[in-house]
Amino acid sequence: EVQLLESGGGLLQPGGSLRLSCAASGFSFSISAMSWVRQTPGKGLEWVSTISDTGGSTYYADSVKGRFTISRDNSKNTLYLQMNSLTADDTAVYYCARVPTYWGQGTLVTLSS
């Protein structure tokens, strides 16, 4: 059974940093490109970032470029998202996904002063 289990979300103040993790199992993680997608009530689903299977290529939405860093550890079957300089606009549920077929259950990130 495929499982993508996100963790690391929480409540923090604008300007802060957070690292999300996604533990994968049930499929060949090391040969899969992996992504982060976020969802807010007002903006719907928004792609955030993708990393290639080896980690050699990364892609970012303009809204997070320069602030977020995607990475992976294939030895641990784990995907990461380091988020810095967070703003209220980053408040969302963050999903780990193997686009287009598998999604995690999401982790909520809330920015509030």
Place this chain on the structure above:
Amino acid sequence: DIQITQSPSSLSASVGDRVTITCRASQRISNYLAWFQQKPGKAPKSLIYAASILQSGVPSKFSGSGSGTDFTLTISSLQPEDFATYYCQQYDSYPLTFGQGTKLEIK
């Protein structure tokens, strides 16, 4: 960026009905289109990828078609558990983009 226009934004139907949702891409994306179902408070669930391939475990009442710029999701014989929000997504090129969603409600 590739824009995805999904219609309708909401749809009211009855149990047993057949419904169709469409997505139009602003440029050709071959068959790199996926459909998802989402229920309130839950994660998206993959239904179809590559425009027409049913994700494992998804009932055959769901079907997808299209290529290039125009795509459709058809749900036949609606059951109460099918009432949800449906999204399409193109994964032809970055940034990956989504349709705005179609909320399917019970009439």
